[in-house]
Amino acid sequence: MSSVMQKLISPQACTAAEPPRNKVTVVGVGQVGMACAISILLRDLCDELALVDVVVDRLQGEMLDLQHGSLFLKTSKIVADKDYAVTANSRVVVVTAGVRQQEGESRLNLVQRNVNVFKSIVPQIVKYSPNCTILVVSNPVDVLTYVTWKLSGLPKHRVIGSGTNLDSARFRQMMAERLGIHASSFNGWVLGEHGDTSVPVWSGVNVAGVNLQKLNPEIGTDADKEHWKATHKAVVDSAYEVIRLKGYTNWAIGLSVADLTESIIMNMSRVHPVSTMVKGMFGIGEEVFLSLPCVLNGSGVNSVINMTLTDSEVAQLKKSADTLWGIQKDLKDV
Amino acid sequence: MLIIWWYLYLTARSIIEQSFKMASVLQKLITPLLSGPPEPSRNKVTVVGVGQVGMACAVSILLRELADELALVDVMEDKLKGEMMDLKHGSLFLRTPKIVADKDYSVTVNSRIVVVTAGVRQQEGESRLNLVQRNVNIFRHIIPQIVRYSPDCIIVVVSNPVDVLTYVTWKLSGLPKHRIIGSGTNLDSARFRFLIADKLGIHPSSFNGWILGEHGDTSVPVWSGTNVAGVNLQTLNPDIGTNCDSENWKETHRMVVDSAYEVIRLKGYTNWAIGLSVADLTESLMRNMNRVHPVSTMVKGMYGISDEVYLSLPCVLNSGGVASVINMTLTDEEVAQLQASASTLWDIQKDLQHL
Numbered sequence: 001m002s003s004v005m006q007k008l009i010s011p012q013a014c015t016a017a018e019p020p021r022n023k024v025t026v027v028g029v030g031q032v033g034m035a036c037a038i039s040i041l042l043r044d045l046c047d048e049l050a051l052v053d054v055v056v057d058r059l060q061g062e063m064l065d066l067q068h069g070s071l072f073l074k075t076s077k078i079v080a081d082k083d084y085a086v087t088a089n090s091r092v093v094v095v096t097a098g099v100r101q102q103e104g105e106s107r108l109n110l111v112q113r114n115v116n117v118f119k120s121i122v123p124q125i126v127k128y129s130p131n132c133t134i135l136v137v138s139n140p141v142d143v144l145t146y147v148t149w150k151l152s153g154l155p156k157h158r159v160i161g162s163g164t165n166l167d168s169a170r171f172r173q174m175m176a177e178r179l180g181i182h183a184s185s186f187n188g189w190v191l192g193e194h195g196d197t198s199v200p201v202w203s204g205v206n207v208a209g210v211n212l213q214k215l216n217p218e219i220g221t222d223a224d225k226e227h228w229k230a231t232h233k234a235v236v237d238s239a240y241e242v243i244r245l246k247g248y249t250n251w252a253i254g255l256s257v258a259d260l261t262e263s264i265i266m267n268m269s270r271v272h273p274v275s276t277m278v279k280g281m282f283g284i285g286e287e288v289f290l291s292l293p294c295v296l297n298g299s300g301v302n303s304v305i306n307m308t309l310t311d312s313e314v315a316q317l318k319k320s321a322d323t324l325w326g327i328q329k330d331l332k333d334v
Numbered sequence: 335m336l337i338i339w340w341y342l343y344l345t346a347r348s349i350i351e352q353s354f355k356m357a358s359v360l361q362k363l364i365t366p367l368l369s370g371p372p373e374p375s376r377n378k379v380t381v382v383g384v385g386q387v388g389m390a391c392a393v394s395i396l397l398r399e400l401a402d403e404l405a406l407v408d409v410m411e412d413k414l415k416g417e418m419m420d421l422k423h424g425s426l427f428l429r430t431p432k433i434v435a436d437k438d439y440s441v442t443v444n445s446r447i448v449v450v451t452a453g454v455r456q457q458e459g460e461s462r463l464n465l466v467q468r469n470v471n472i473f474r475h476i477i478p479q480i481v482r483y484s485p486d487c488i489i490v491v492v493s494n495p496v497d498v499l500t501y502v503t504w505k506l507s508g509l510p511k512h513r514i515i516g517s518g519t520n521l522d523s524a525r526f527r528f529l530i531a532d533k534l535g536i537h538p539s540s541f542n543g544w545i546l547g548e549h550g551d552t553s554v555p556v557w558s559g560t561n562v563a564g565v566n567l568q569t570l571n572p573d574i575g576t577n578c579d580s581e582n583w584k585e586t587h588r589m590v591v592d593s594a595y596e597v598i599r600l601k602g603y604t605n606w607a608i609g610l611s612v613a614d615l616t617e618s619l620m621r622n623m624n625r626v627h628p629v630s631t632m633v634k635g636m637y638g639i640s641d642e643v644y645l646s647l648p649c650v651l652n653s654g655g656v657a658s659v660i661n662m663t664l665t666d667e668e669v670a671q672l673q674a675s676a677s678t679l680w681d682i683q684k685d686l687q688h689l
Contacts, residue, residue: 003581005534007570042397061601068607071524071538072614169426179360183426215362226358246416252423259427
């Protein structure tokens with residue numbers, strides 16, 4: 001009378017199933033959250049994926065759709081629930097929850113709406129994964145990374161904002177396209193605030209170590225005949241442009257989050273421009289999060305690369321810090 | 335005389351210096367060695383339709399690094415451009431250096447594989463067969479354009495009802511039947527393997543089970559072939575898949591049939607699983623792997639089927655398309671089910687206009 005399973009399979013290990021070693025949670029199953037999830041799954045980064053959201057039908061539907069693809073994946077456990085217990089023991093938690101920016105709405109206008117959402121999310125994350133690294137994606141990302149840090153009580157090296165990782169990726173792709181090379185062969189960093197006032201570090205822009213500013217000392221200025229500055233402007237505008245065309249952006253941000261997740265999970269110590277706590281650097285006196293080149297590994301933000309910036313670039317960072325603090329100081333319940 | 339040469343020399347030198355100062359960053363940085371047009375792509379994939387399914391196919395193909403060029407086509411220009419830009423912005427993290435998009439099919443030229451996801455999607459509760467005439471009219475615009483620009487391609491049809499639309503594509507394309515493939519029951523089989531493997535506590539790739547025939551309500555689970563490591567489940571439980579099975583394994587197949595409706599009810603559409611399954615097929619085609627997949631192929635002449643219909647059978651896929659079909663040992667009942675599906679499909683197909 002034994003079942004097919006009993007006849008077919010003889011258990012050997014009588015212990016409970018092994019706990020996951022590389023679990024990733026994605027909070028929020030909107031377009032961005034699912035793009036992060038599929039990119040992480042297709043890069044084979046985790047042995048368990050948990051999804052959390054408040055819209056239970058959609059959450060269940062997304063989980064089932066991913067599970068139905070299990071045959072083609074290496075992530076053997078995909079779970080989802082509105083209860084955060086499902087996220088227990090995550091190494092990395094990607095937060096994409098919150099409301100998205102509307103057409104024409106600047107990132108800073110979203111703030112208080114998203115702070116209230118985060119108050120119900122962040123403490124739950126930490127309760128079930130006290131040793132995790134939190135990767136904040138929701139906009140305005142620099143402010144919300146600060147908010148997450150405050151609400152979590154985690155040390156600052158464990159709270160990272162996706163920051164200008166995406167801006168830098170777009171910058172590298174657009175600059176590389178003008179030069180006819182692949183984005184990964186073009187080195188350029190966009191730092192500071194993720195958004196309208198991000199800072200392209202023209203002094204460091206290079207291909208194979210050949211510094212472009214040396215080839216064209218006016219690069220990035222208004223006097224530049226080649227108008228390289230327009231490329232940075234296109235980077236700032238690109239989110240608005242894609243939102244205008246298709247309603248939202250998701251693929252590029254999903255891929256960039258998988259890239260960051262890979263460095264953390266695989267303990268790679270790669271350098272990425274991500275949002276980290278910068279008080280005490282560049283003469284910034286407030287607790288704000290801005291993107292700087294950070295070494296990411298299994299501990300989170302292991303260290304920060306000390307950039308040589310021009311006075312103008314430092315001034316821009318300070319100005320961003322002031323703008324962000326101007327918003328942060330008025331936030332309630334953080 | 336010498337003075338004239340001297341002045342000529344000075345003028346020439348100053349022109350050269352001027353042009354060096356006027357040289358762009360690109361010219362100063364990079365010295366081309368090759369002139370002439372760049373190499374054409376060798377592994378180009380086109381995805382027609384940038385809805386949720388099309389984009390899931392696109393991102394799965396990109397993340398599996400199967401193509402050196404990806405083209406997207408749709409009629410909704412803004413959405414098309416937005417999707418292309420969003421993928422291009424991820425170029426740094428990808429190995430597909432060229433991503434293009436246009437409503438004009440010239441952008442698809444020289445594709446090896448064209449994935450067709452265009453068409454209207456099934457509404458909640460709508461059966462796949464009800465979509466048909468709507469999608470035939472769309473395909474009349476799409477298929478001839480595809481073939482015009484990529485006469486040697488393989489077309490993978492995903493739009494539902496997939497078996498009918500694969501037949502429609504074959505007719506409209508004029509291509510030989512082995513180059514038209516319907517995604518068919520590749521996804522049904524994947525769901526089946528996921529659900530049963532889950533019950534057995536193993537990975538789906540370790541459970542072998544095939545669902546054949548029509549992609550949809552009347553798909554046929556071949557219980558006689560289900561096995562793990564060659565251990566046949568029907569031998570362990572001869573009632574498996576029948577109504578008198580005390581373990582009710584048949585329920586799993588019913589869940590497979592229902593899963594699309596379930597996911598649509600919950601999130602409005604399905605995309606991830608179908609996208610992953612299309613990438614799996616694309617990999618076999620692109621990499622000339624000769625792997626066996628349950629996909630929709632022209633079955634006239636097999637199993638006593640005399641109409642030109644497409645149904646899913648285990649097909650060996652390589653860079654030529656469907657290289658061969660595996661001859662299944664099916665029970666009489668399973669053969670009868672295939673024949674019934676063939677009749678249902680032919681009933682719809684014979685009434686289609688403008689093929």
